[in-house]
Amino acid sequence: MSMTTVAPPSPRATPAKPAGPPRRRGPRMLLQAFLIVVSVAWLFPLAWAVINSFRNYSYTTQHGYLSFGGFTFQNYVNAWERGNFGQGFLNSLIITVPAVVLVLLLASCTAFVLARFNYAFNLTLLGVFLAANLLPPQALLIPIFRLYRQIPLPEWMSDSGSLLGSYWGLILINVAFQLGFCTFVLSNYMKTVPKEIYESAEIDGASVWRQYWQLTLPLCRPALAALAVLQTTWVYNEFFWATVLIQDFKKLPITSSLNNLRGQFFVDYNLLSAGSVLVALPVLVVFFALQKQFVSGLTLGSTKG
Amino acid sequence: MTSKLRAPGRSIPRTRRQRKLAPRDRVVVTAMVVIPALFVIGLVWLPAISSVLLSFTSWNGIGSLDKIKFVGVQNYVDIATIYPPFWPAVQHNIIWLVFLILGPTLLGIFLAVLLDKEVRGTRIYQTVLYMPVVLSLALVGFIWQLLYSRDQGLLNAVLHTQIDWYGDPNVNLWAVLVATGWRHTGYIMLLYLAGLKGVDPSLREAAAIDGSGEVSTFFRIILPVMRPINLIIIVVVVIESLRAFDLVWIVNQGRNGLEIIAALVTSNVVGEASRIGFGSAMATIMLLISSVFITIYLRVVMKEDKS
Numbered sequence: 001m002s003m004t005t006v007a008p009p010s011p012r013a014t015p016a017k018p019a020g021p022p023r024r025r026g027p028r029m030l031l032q033a034f035l036i037v038v039s040v041a042w043l044f045p046l047a048w049a050v051i052n053s054f055r056n057y058s059y060t061t062q063h064g065y066l067s068f069g070g071f072t073f074q075n076y077v078n079a080w081e082r083g084n085f086g087q088g089f090l091n092s093l094i095i096t097v098p099a100v101v102l103v104l105l106l107a108s109c110t111a112f113v114l115a116r117f118n119y120a121f122n123l124t125l126l127g128v129f130l131a132a133n134l135l136p137p138q139a140l141l142i143p144i145f146r147l148y149r150q151i152p153l154p155e156w157m158s159d160s161g162s163l164l165g166s167y168w169g170l171i172l173i174n175v176a177f178q179l180g181f182c183t184f185v186l187s188n189y190m191k192t193v194p195k196e197i198y199e200s201a202e203i204d205g206a207s208v209w210r211q212y213w214q215l216t217l218p219l220c221r222p223a224l225a226a227l228a229v230l231q232t233t234w235v236y237n238e239f240f241w242a243t244v245l246i247q248d249f250k251k252l253p254i255t256s257s258l259n260n261l262r263g264q265f266f267v268d269y270n271l272l273s274a275g276s277v278l279v280a281l282p283v284l285v286v287f288f289a290l291q292k293q294f295v296s297g298l299t300l301g302s303t304k305g
Numbered sequence: 306m307t308s309k310l311r312a313p314g315r316s317i318p319r320t321r322r323q324r325k326l327a328p329r330d331r332v333v334v335t336a337m338v339v340i341p342a343l344f345v346i347g348l349v350w351l352p353a354i355s356s357v358l359l360s361f362t363s364w365n366g367i368g369s370l371d372k373i374k375f376v377g378v379q380n381y382v383d384i385a386t387i388y389p390p391f392w393p394a395v396q397h398n399i400i401w402l403v404f405l406i407l408g409p410t411l412l413g414i415f416l417a418v419l420l421d422k423e424v425r426g427t428r429i430y431q432t433v434l435y436m437p438v439v440l441s442l443a444l445v446g447f448i449w450q451l452l453y454s455r456d457q458g459l460l461n462a463v464l465h466t467q468i469d470w471y472g473d474p475n476v477n478l479w480a481v482l483v484a485t486g487w488r489h490t491g492y493i494m495l496l497y498l499a500g501l502k503g504v505d506p507s508l509r510e511a512a513a514i515d516g517s518g519e520v521s522t523f524f525r526i527i528l529p530v531m532r533p534i535n536l537i538i539i540v541v542v543v544i545e546s547l548r549a550f551d552l553v554w555i556v557n558q559g560r561n562g563l564e565i566i567a568a569l570v571t572s573n574v575v576g577e578a579s580r581i582g583f584g585s586a587m588a589t590i591m592l593l594i595s596s597v598f599i600t601i602y603l604r605v606v607m608k609e610d611k612s
Contacts, residue, residue, distance in 0.1 A: 031419060035426075038416065039433040045487060046436070048459060049448050065462055106344065109337035117334070123607060125338065130606070131599045132349040134540075136548045138567040139588035139595075141574050142359060142581055143352035176348035179341055184606070208330040212337070237441030239551040244575050255441045259555055262447075269450075269457045276447045280440055287439040291432065294439065298492075299499035 046280070053273035060270060075274035083261050083275050088254035089282075094167050095242075095253050096235045099174040103231055104224055106175065107182035112212045114183070115190035116198065126184065133180030137240050144173065148245065165247050173245070174235050182227050185300045189223040190216055223300065229290045230297030233283050254279055353592060359585035380586035388583070394564040397478055401485075401565070402546035409486035410542055413493030418523060420494070421501040431498070435491035442488065442551035449484040474562025481552055481563060489545070493538060500534035501527070533605050540602040547595055566591055 052065065059070025079085065110129070114122050148164035158166030193216060201211050217224070242256035249260055261275050287294055326334065360380055364373045384391050416434060420427050437445065452459045453470035461468060470480040504527055512522040528535070550567040553559045559568025566587055573584035 031424060032426075035416075035419065035424065035430050039430050042433050042437070042487070042491075045448050045452060049451055052451060060457075065457065065459055106341040110341045113334055113337050125342070127603050127607065128342075128350070129345055131596075131603060132345045134544055134595065134599045134602065135349060135353060136544075136567060136588075136591045136595055138548070138550060138570045139356055139591045140349060140352040141570060142585055142588065143355035144348065145574060147352070172344070173348055176344040179345055183341070207333070208326070209333045233439050237439075237444075239441055239443045239554070240571075243554065244571060255443055258443050258447055269454060272447065273451055276444060276451075279444055280448075283439045283441075284436075287436065295435075295495060295499075298438075298495055 049273045049276050052270050053277045055270050057268050057270045075270050076278065079271050079274040079278060082271075083278075084250070084257070085254070085275075085278055087250060088252065088257045091167070091251055091257075092236055092253040092255070092282075095170050095174070096232055099171045099178075099235045100228055100231045102171070102175045103178045103182055104227060107179050107227075108186050108217060108220065108224070109212070110179075110183045111186035111190055112216055114187040115193070116208075116211070116216075126187065129180040129183045131180070133177065133184075137177065141244060145244070160248070164245060165251070167251065169245055170242055170253075173241050174238060178231055178234065182231065185227060185297075186220060186223055188300070189220055193219055222296075225290075226293040226297035226300060229286060229293040233286060233294070236283060356585045356588040356592065359581055360589040362582050362585075364581045376582065380582045384583065384586055390564040390569055391587070394559075394566050394569050397563070397565050398546060398549070400478065401482065401549055402543060404482045405486065405489055405542050405546055406539075408482075409489040410493050410538065412486075413490040414497050414538075416490070417494045417497035417501060418527075421498060431494070435495050437488040438491045438495065440488065442485065443555045445484050445488050446481070446552040446555040449480070449487070453480055471556045472561070477556065477562045481556060485549070485552055489542075493542075496538060496541070497531075497534060500531050504530055536601060536605045540598045540605075543598045544595060547591060 052060070053075050054071050054073065056070040056072045056074070060067070063069070110125070113119075114126060145164065148169050149162050151163040153160075153162055153166055153168065155161070157168060160166055163169035163172075197215060198211055201215055206214070236253070237255055238253075239255050242253050243259065246252050246256070249257070252260070258275075258279065262272070359373075361375060361377060362373045363376045363379070416430075420431055424430070440448070450458070450471060455461060455467060455469040455472070458470065460466075460470060468476060471477050508526055508530065509522060512526050517525065548567060549565055550559075550571070553563045553565055553568050554571070557563055558572060559565055570584050570587045570591070573580050573587070
């Protein structure tokens with residue numbers, strides 16, 4: 001309330017409302033009411049899952065879901081055991097961490113060259129990278145499927161004997177698909193590094209690799225952090241490639257194993273809720289802890305920070 | 306932004322700098338471009354081209370490559386004439402697109418405009434609205450199942466109905482679209498909000514001094530300035546509608562009222578009967594449509610890059 005009546009706000013703080021006609025309270029209240037209604041509606045589906053994940057199945061079957069009571073923690077214990085969650089999370093970790101590290105490393109290399117030098121092919125290269133990021137993955141499925149089956153892997157790398165059905169194959173395709181976006185964001189960011197820094201580094205005899213590794217990368221920490229957060233959620237959430245490339249249920253990352261969970265949990269929706277909350281938990285924790293990085297990562301691509 | 310600093314006299318520093326590169330540096334620079342490019346070209350572009358080539362052949366996908374037979378446009382003719390799920394799928398993808406634009410996209414833009422003002426608690430509202438964006442669409446499908454289920458879902462309990470929202474082919478597309486919209490709205494809001502923050506405040510001040518109302522300021526001044534973002538949002542929505550897959554796959558693998566192109570391609574490859582030429586022809590159609598919009602996208606972001 002105080003915002004609307006007291007003290008003339010500085011022009012910077014409220015660019016939308018410079019000293020114009022006096023503010024009316026009615027529309028403000030209406031606006032707040034509308035936003036509250038929308039927010040509650042938006043929170044509801046997830047809140048509903050959380051609430052029911054803590055309720056006893058036989059209680060809700062008997063009294064209906066609109067009742068109150070029958071609270072328990074048992075669903076989580078059961079879901080964890082029957083849904084093979086430990087293995088699922090481990091698989092997600094095995095795929096996500098190397099994929100994100102590799103994407104950021106490779107993307108920052110190309111981005112550095114794009115930002116540091118003015119080659120004739122720069123624009124084309126960026127276009128090729130960026131467009132790849134937007135192609136529908138389903139359109140590449142057939143050749144990738146066939147290619148992966150053709151490439152043999154030794155037993156210690158994959159028990160399936162080929163790239164198909166291995167963690168490696170999944171990591172590689174995730175990297176290939178995310179490279180374009182990351183390269184684009186990072187090269188834009190790196191272009192803000194003043195050229196003079198490189199010139200003095202050159203005079204000191206620093207090689208190109210040292211300029212990249214010791215000058216540019218440390219300066220790009222904010223962009224790298226934002227992209228790391230974003231890419232972690234994206235690779236963790238990736239569903240399509242894992243579903244089609246991994247046949248062995250035990251090797252599925254957690255997001256793709258959801259499909260099998262439904263069969264496992266049959267009609268027990270409270271168990272299903274607990275499973276959903278468990279899968280959502282890592283990304284929600286990341287989201288609330290690193291919200292700033294998440295948002296800036298997502299918007300860097302479209303607006304150039 | 307900073308590329309402005311470099312734009313004038315571009316050719317002079319280029320020649321100077323390139324001559325200076327030591328042989329070892331040249332190797333490093335080459336590797337820094339070639340290795341990532343191998344990923345993108347080898348795992349994205351070559352497969353994409355292969356899909357196009359395969360679409361003109363007949364092949365069961367199992368036999369060796371010399372079993373591939375060139376059949377011209379036969380696959381395309383077959384898809385259009387004797388493949389029943391194709392036209393429903395096209396129709397569903399179009400409904401998907403129209404729904405996303407008229408519903409969640411416009412709502413997201415509207416919310417972004419509202420939240421861009423200094424509303425009390427704007428950060429909280431923003432957080433709530435884009436929270437679903439961090440969840441995977443597969444998980445979104447799961448979460449909404451708790452509302453949609455025929456026997457145990459909340460919706461039927463409240464409405465006293467017995468509708469199988471995910472199963473009934475008359476309603477399941479809409480049920481899935483609402484669930485998608487839940488996530489999509491926050492995403493668009495986030496993109497648009499970032500764009501609005503970049504609008505020069507003096508533009509609005511000038512409009513206010515001219516006595517322009519808020520609504521007319523938005524349509525006459527803000528919207529035209531936001532043209533790049535508007536275009537990007539359109540491209541994002543088209544691509545998302547074309548790539549729609551996860552949610553539908555988790556519900557019923559794209560059958561029974563939920564046919565969409567991406568799911569058809571997938572089931573033609575991983576399903577029992579793998580019809581490679583068929584699937585490739587549909588993949589090529591996806592590639593064609595997306596390439597139009599990718600071109601628009603590239604033109605927008607690259608143009609911004611140069612100016």
